[in-house]
Amino acid sequence: MSNCVTSSAPASALSALYRPQSKCFLLSASGLTRQLQLTGDLNDPNKVGGLRSFSLSEIMLQLLLSALLFVPHLQNAPQGDGFIRALEYMKKTPETLDELMTRNYALAEGDLVLSNDKNAVQSVWPTHDIAYLISKELAHRTKDILSGMAMLSEHTCLSFHERTSETNYLLFKDSKGCASYVGFRGGEQPVFMGPPCIVGNIAHEILHALGFQHEHTRMDREEHITVMSHNIMSGMEKNFQKKSGETFGLPYDITSIMHYGSAFFSANHLPTIVSKGEETKMRMGQRDRLTERDIERVARLYGCDVTKSK
Incomplete structure (x- = not known):
């Protein structure tokens, strides 16, 4: 020693x-x-x-x-x-730190968690009214968690209620960062939260749990952004890999609440993602609200009647 x-x-x-x-x-x-x-x-x-x-x-x-x-x-x-x-x-950078203290989880994509013995299944929840439970350790964050759920329920057909005896439910657990599985898994499904997770981060993780991947991993991203691979932390390149998945027939949304920010996982404080000149009112990587396309994506995946305000 x-x-x-x-x-x-x-x-x-x-x-x-x-x-x-x-x-x-x-x-x-x-x-x-x-x-x-x-x-x-x-x-x-x-x-x-x-x-x-x-x-x-x-x-x-x-x-x-x-x-x-x-x-x-x-x-x-x-x-x-x-x-x-x-x-x-x-x-x-809370989305770079997932659940560090649970042996059965591994870092997958910044703020996504995969079990070592079972890959995350991207599937839809069988109900529009999703049960949840907040662990005792997170009781002091109840207001933030409810606000995160409200970001979705106010603009989509999805709602959330406190669990009574439901088999399938979201369990908000104390952690050091923000993390979630992608899609419905069945049974008790954890959503990890740490002190750095603001309301927008919570909504982001809930959307992962509902089945949504990161927007910047879309196959058509090159039309809208450039990934600066030389600025990405060594070993974190997988966070920026493209994924073939459902786009719901909607245009790319650079300001989606599911999009990475310009300097996520930067090794040198320089941008890891650069926009190709799109003028937007909101910044890339924002966690302030769902965009109209975020809302439309939820509507198309869950068969919502898009009549709520956007």
Whole structure:
């Protein structure tokens, strides 16, 4: 453990600090500090080797292993006192940090979650009135969650009600970031929420749960945007891969609530997505409201009568 250097950073909250020169990861939580010596090639998450540590809880270990996936992409970030504050960086972009503490989930597409034993199924919910449950840990975010659901219910034929005995329902769970499965899965379906998730992020995740992918992954995107691959964090290129999917016969919507922002997953603070000159009143990557095309997409997938205000 001689290569590990202790930092004086405060440990009042959960934090993870990485020093690339010594391959040392310093993990702190509630004043408890543990130093971990890593072996292997940290530039390739698939080659990370042995891990020697003092005794750690299961949650802390899961957090560490998940955070390691991001370390190579943070080595060019500003380093205060030679350290990279991995979690602090990720908290600033909540859709880059999914559920880090649950072993059965893996990062898929920024704010999408896939189970390791079952791929997400893009399918429609069998009802327009969807049950939900808010975990006790998120009780203080009830107002935000209800506001996120209201963004949909006010403009579509979908509604939400608190679960009583329904088998299929959305469970809003505490997390470190925003994440959701894509489409109906059946049974208890988690939607992960962390402190950085604003109302618009919540609506975005609910739309994923309803079956909608990111707008910028459409096959016809080249007519509207340019993806700046050289600016994307190494290993995050998959977030920008095109997907063949239902467009519902609607034009590309660069201001959709389901579209990435111009600097999402940027390795150098430069744009990862550039618009091809479309003039819009709203910014790309906005999370303020559903656009008319967002509303129309929901209507076409769920057979809504589009009579509500847009």
